Amino acid sequence: MATCEKALSLSVFDIFGVSRSYKQQKTPKKHMDEFFDSWPRKPNFGKTSPRIEYAYGVEDSFTRSKDYIYINYRKIYTHDVVGYFIFLNTVVGVKVEKITTRRLWMLENKFMLRLHDFIHSHLIGSNGTHIQSLINLEEICDGCEKCSNIAQKCLEYGPLRFSTLQTMTYSKNYKKLHVTDKLFEDIAEYCISKSKNKEECFKELDKTILSTLSCDKLAIWISESRVLPDEETDPKYDHRHMPREVIDIILRKWNVKSIKLIILHYTNEPECRIEWLQYDYFTRVRLNDSYWETKQSDLKFNHVEVSLSYSLDCVRGLGNLPPEADPPAGYENLIPNIRRLFPTDQISMELPHWYFIACNNIEKKMSTILQVVTMKKPQKLSLDIKFFVKSGIVKKLNEETNREELLGIASGYVLQEKRLHCFKKSSPFNRGHGPEVFLDNKWVGRRFQVEDTSNQFNFNLDVYIKKKELEEGFDEELLQEYPYSFVGHFFA
Ligand SMILES: [Zn+2]
Ligand SMILES: [Zn+2]
Ligand SMILES: [Zn+2]
Known part of the structure; x- marks a missing residue:
């Protein structure tokens, strides 16, 4: 197709x-x-x-x-x-x-x-x-x-470079505009360069972001591995601070209705800007900073979508807690920070289907994810996560008997009737050549729900396994031996 x-x-x-x-x-x-x-x-x-x-x-x-x-x-x-x-x-x-x-x-x-x-x-x-x-x-x-x-x-259109933004003096409603964390820094530094004090700087900011532009959805591309310019020898790859007032004025003036955050491990802009950090004009925010430092915004968005398909670190932080997440990178703050910066009752996330997908112990992964997403006691939130796993994740080897055992469903989750499927392009890259063509793989999924009615919190974890792997990898006997196994629900 x-x-x-x-x-x-x-x-x-x-x-x-x-x-x-x-x-x-x-x-x-x-x-x-x-x-x-x-x-x-x-x-x-x-x-x-x-x-x-x-x-x-x-x-x-x-x-x-x-x-x-x-x-x-x-x-x-x-x-x-x-x-x-x-x-x-x-x-x-x-x-x-x-x-x-x-x-x-x-x-x-x-x-x-x-x-x-x-x-x-x-x-x-x-x-x-x-x-x-x-x-x-x-x-x-x-x-x-x-x-x-x-x-x-x-x-x-986008992501916009600052020079392009400067040409956008016309009046237009976009369905979707893309920006980057780098653009936020560029805007902050431009405004600083045009002014002598904080007041002038914010006047300049007001002139730079025009309300003649609007967009229904704003996609923000955030790099999770930028470095400081002078960090040649021992770089610390991380999210970098973003100037909050720049983000806020864009959201307000462009009349943004929903947000997409695209977390990227790797971009062509590996260095962050530091000039603006010399001035105390702008509030600094990062999605992996302690959430209580992040001031609650008074805006409201229909939906925040988070793409972690191209992320390594954020994803790792979602499925691993310290000491396994080493060093602890603060990603348990992701959801509470999103809700302070981009207030919403609806967040959906998609985890990678291609690399760095979870490959061991589904029971433990599911319970870690639940622990991370509920750590800051969310209220009035509907959260959906698409989670792609390798089929091997559903079993473990019992070292005493040297036999494979099927793992169960982590506690707290309730299996839903709903059956899911999707198609995702991928192909193994053998060393030396990429594939001639990327094929569509069918993934089948089941929904596991956690509902906390007193806090109006609903969490759907949709776990997907490649159809091919399911068909190839499980024998009847083992499935019968573990009638309540996680993977059994994919066959039932
Ligand atoms: Zn077709
Ligand atoms: Zn061009
Ligand atoms: Zn910080």
Whole structure:
């Protein structure tokens, strides 16, 4: 379904790149392999529209010499890309409505810039007649005139570089705008540079964020592994402080109705800015700081969605408590902080389906997650978490008998009738080559609920296992021996 060769109206392009030039990046090396080997793909959201995705090859991150990217999950060699665009454009006559690129900044510089221009000239077209959504292309150009012109035509756009934001003096309602933690810092520093004291600084801020713009949904991309500029030798990868007043004025002036937080382990902006920290003008917030330091906002949002699909540390903090979460990174503050910064009664989270997915002891994982999400006694909250696990997680080896045993459901949860399923793109990256194409895997899930009526807290943990793994991995006898096992509910 996602790869309709015969479709003549390709409209969704997902373009993923990779490549060599990231030797210089200061990302924690121990994370690199598991991270690159397992970059998750986003699900197809076009109705009948296939997507062209450039994914990025992976493999041996540091010595990789193959030049290919993925267009809608299909491997395309970089020297074929231009021809492919021309083919789509002239032979197939595509009308491109949505383009998502990812990690194209990792490509070799010359090709990267050509690709940026070709996307504009051959996929978007100079008038941008059909384009509705352009995500992440500024990662390549750091915000250029071509991109900012298209921004004005889209319903969904971003993440915005500061230079693009400055061009947005028109009046427009976006369905969705994307911003980054880096943009917040850039705005704070710009306002400081234009002023002599706090009062002037906030006047400048008021002039910089215009209420002629509005967006229904604001997507905030937050890096969880940025470093200080002078931390060359012993960098501490972490979330960095964000200027609260900048966030608040954006939420207010743009009339934001719901929020999406996208927590990323790795971005092309590995360093945070520190200039603004020299001034005491702005309040500092971080999602993993102690929540009681975070002042309660008086705004209200319909829904806060949290994507942890590209996260390593936040996810780890959700499923592991100290001492296993080492060092303790404060992620148990995530939910209470979200509710102070972006007050809402409805939070949904999606955990990774591709890498760093939980692989041992489902009973313990479920009870740790419950412990973490209820640690600060949430009230009036409906919380949904999509949790993807390996099938091996449901059993453990009894060392005395040397036999496999099936684990049960952690206490506190009640199994719900509802059966769930979803499709997720992924493919194993064998060393040396990325796959030719990323396949859709079917995942089946069951919902486990925790209800606390006195606090009006409802928590649904939707646990998904790959259908294939379920079909391959369990023998009848074992299932019968443990009639109340966790995994048994997937077969019942
Ligand atoms: Zn199809
Ligand atoms: Zn550009
Ligand atoms: Zn702090």
